[in-house]
Amino acid sequence: MPENLNQKYGLNPAHSEIVATVGLAPVGKALEMGCSNGRNALYLAQQGFEVTAVDNNPNGIQMLREIIAQENLSNLNAQVYDIQDANLTEDYDFIGCTVTLMFLDSATVGPVLANMQERTREGGYNVIVCAMDTAENPCPVRFPFTFKEGQLKEAYQGWDIIKYNEDLGTMHNGARLQFATLIAQKHTKKP
Numbered sequence: 001m002p003e004n005l006n007q008k009y010g011l012n013p014a015h016s017e018i019v020a021t022v023g024l025a026p027v028g029k030a031l032e033m034g035c036s037n038g039r040n041a042l043y044l045a046q047q048g049f050e051v052t053a054v055d056n057n058p059n060g061i062q063m064l065r066e067i068i069a070q071e072n073l074s075n076l077n078a079q080v081y082d083i084q085d086a087n088l089t090e091d092y093d094f095i096g097c098t099v100t101l102m103f104l105d106s107a108t109v110g111p112v113l114a115n116m117q118e119r120t121r122e123g124g125y126n127v128i129v130c131a132m133d134t135a136e137n138p139c140p141v142r143f144p145f146t147f148k149e150g151q152l153k154e155a156y157q158g159w160d161i162i163k164y165n166e167d168l169g170t171m172h173n174g175a176r177l178q179f180a181t182l183i184a185q186k187h188t189k190k191p
Contacts, residue, residue, distance in 0.1 A: 005042045014043030015098040025125045028093030034100030038064035045076040054081035086111035088119040102131040102143035122188045129181045137178040152180040159184040
């Protein structure tokens, strides 16, 4: 069994929804949006995906690049990129965006989701986990963006929804809040 690079470099394990989707999605070209220090990207690379990891924090990208160099990972590329630009130019089989959208300017989330969907190949998967702010569970953290009830699912009309929930969860810092969680597969067009 290959060495667990997340553990080796003191990173948190890959997000459970990324791990769950890897069990569904065929290995292909993956994008990790808002990769931070690369916990999900490293996991995807170890599963055989050709991974591009992007984040607007040059320090996180530099840390990931050092791991890539030390481990000689030819299937992982880390780039500084502001996902709020919503300007992806390549197509992917798998796009992960976990605990990232809530840090974006609310006006950019719609275009970011549309760009992710456009750049997902037919039959490809999107995995999104994002904080919510609802009357029943007001968000205790003042994020620039939070989803309302049903909002994320509505953004994926026309896709096959593999998993969707709006459950309470805990962030790394211990904060309890409600999260919208989506695993969706892009329809394959019929000939």
